[in-house]
Amino acid sequence: MQCRCYLPYLLFLWLTLTVLHPADSRAEEVLWFDSYDEAVDEAKRTGKPIFLEFRCEP
Amino acid sequence: MSEYVCVRITRMDDVDIGLFDYDRYNTLYFFLLNAEEHIYMRYGGRDSSSPNKYLNLDSLELALEQGLAIHRRYLSGDWLPSQRPKQLLPEEIPALVEQTTARGRCVECHLIGDLQNVQRERDGVLDKLSQMFRSPDIKRLGIELDIPKGLVVQVSRGAASVAGLLSGDRIVEFEGVPVWTFGDLQYAYDKVDRRANQVQLTIQRAMQHIDISITLPVRWWWTDLTYRQLTVDPRSYFKSSPLTPERKKTLGLDSLGFAGEVTNIDSVAQLLSLHTLSIGDIVFAVNGIGRDKVANTPELFIQLHTRAGDTLTLGVIRKGVRMLMTLKTARMSYRK
Numbered sequence: 001m002q003c004r005c006y007l008p009y010l011l012f013l014w015l016t017l018t019v020l021h022p023a024d025s026r027a028e029e030v031l032w033f034d035s036y037d038e039a040v041d042e043a044k045r046t047g048k049p050i051f052l053e054f055r056c057e058p
Numbered sequence: 059m060s061e062y063v064c065v066r067i068t069r070m071d072d073v074d075i076g077l078f079d080y081d082r083y084n085t086l087y088f089f090l091l092n093a094e095e096h097i098y099m100r101y102g103g104r105d106s107s108s109p110n111k112y113l114n115l116d117s118l119e120l121a122l123e124q125g126l127a128i129h130r131r132y133l134s135g136d137w138l139p140s141q142r143p144k145q146l147l148p149e150e151i152p153a154l155v156e157q158t159t160a161r162g163r164c165v166e167c168h169l170i171g172d173l174q175n176v177q178r179e180r181d182g183v184l185d186k187l188s189q190m191f192r193s194p195d196i197k198r199l200g201i202e203l204d205i206p207k208g209l210v211v212q213v214s215r216g217a218a219s220v221a222g223l224l225s226g227d228r229i230v231e232f233e234g235v236p237v238w239t240f241g242d243l244q245y246a247y248d249k250v251d252r253r254a255n256q257v258q259l260t261i262q263r264a265m266q267h268i269d270i271s272i273t274l275p276v277r278w279w280w281t282d283l284t285y286r287q288l289t290v291d292p293r294s295y296f297k298s299s300p301l302t303p304e305r306k307k308t309l310g311l312d313s314l315g316f317a318g319e320v321t322n323i324d325s326v327a328q329l330l331s332l333h334t335l336s337i338g339d340i341v342f343a344v345n346g347i348g349r350d351k352v353a354n355t356p357e358l359f360i361q362l363h364t365r366a367g368d369t370l371t372l373g374v375i376r377k378g379v380r381m382l383m384t385l386k387t388a389r390m391s392y393r394k
Contacts, residue, residue, distance in 0.1 A: 039065035043093035049129040051062035
């Protein structure tokens with residue numbers, strides 16, 4: 001039971017290290033919305049698609 | 059990523075879980091969509107062995123590129139969205155409300171996965187084959203992917219190999235649905251009727267698209283549910299190996315029955331005094347039933363046909379002596 005609780009932390013760490021790690025040439029500054037509705041409004045305003053992440057709260 | 063509007067959701071309270079349907083036992087799951095809420099693709103998925111087996115930077119980057127390509131097609135009128143699923147909000151599931159919002163608790167994705175099934179069981183509509191045994195494993199078809207390359211097949215064996223799937227093929231459609239990522243593939247596979255005998259794939263080989271039919275192996279939908287901690291899963295805390303027809307005949311058992319020899323006892327069984335089975339025991343009946351259309355082991359029969367918390371009577375052969383034995387199934391709980 002205990003190790004299940006740490007999974008989100010480990011996965012968040014993985015995402016941070018892989019997607020956003022500064023040493024990776026693919027890393028970039030990303031602005032994350034925490035409101036779905038605001039993200040939809042922003043997508044309408046900019047014409048961009050949405051990258052929606054669901055994850056357990058660490 | 060900068061070409062997307064990125065949003066991270068950690069509370070599911072107001073999310074349309076009908077639109078954003080996915081196996082809630084994924085700790086991370088992604089959707090690519092447009093402002094009109096037309097979903098382009100999913101990214102995520104897992105198997106019983108690991109929550110992050112299919113999460114990979116290269117395949118994520120590939121998915122993001124493909125998502126942009128679909129978005130350009132959408133903007134030019136060259137991409138038609140599928141029909142929007144019926145809206146479903148967490149507040150519409152009473153069992154979920156009781157355990158979360160009514161107690162001031164967060165509506166976690168795992169709780170949705172669990173309590174949606176609790177509600178279904180209460181309502182008498184729980185289909186365990188599809189709603190408890192969710193997200194079948196493509197490895198049971200003999201498919202292993204070259205994960206960084208998305209849906210490129212690395213190894214094809216078993217049923218997939220017999221059907222003609224080759225290493226290097228790229229899966230582009232599953233049951234007529236376009237698939238771009240493992241998340242798409244696993245979701246489409248999960249939608250297959252558990253009574254189906256075949257699935258249709260379209261693969262890209264060199265510059266050609268080829269349709270193939272894979273004959274589904276028996277119990278193709280089965281996965282190890284241990285990590286799911288499903289409240290509706292009656293845990294029996296033993297594992298058995300199906301007996302051969304010859305062994306059943308020797309023991310005087312039904313040749314078509316689900317009799318199994320106990321190979322593993324979980325220590326939880328002793329701790330909670332759930333049963334007194336020993337390794338080597340033969341379990342040949344549960345509540346007097348020894349044969350099932352689906353189950354090939356007594357523990358699978360228990361999972362499919364009893365409720366968590368039920369007390370059962372097992373027919374057991376121990377050292378050649380037939381006996382009856384009581385087993386109480388356990389009900390799990392996920393951080394409630």
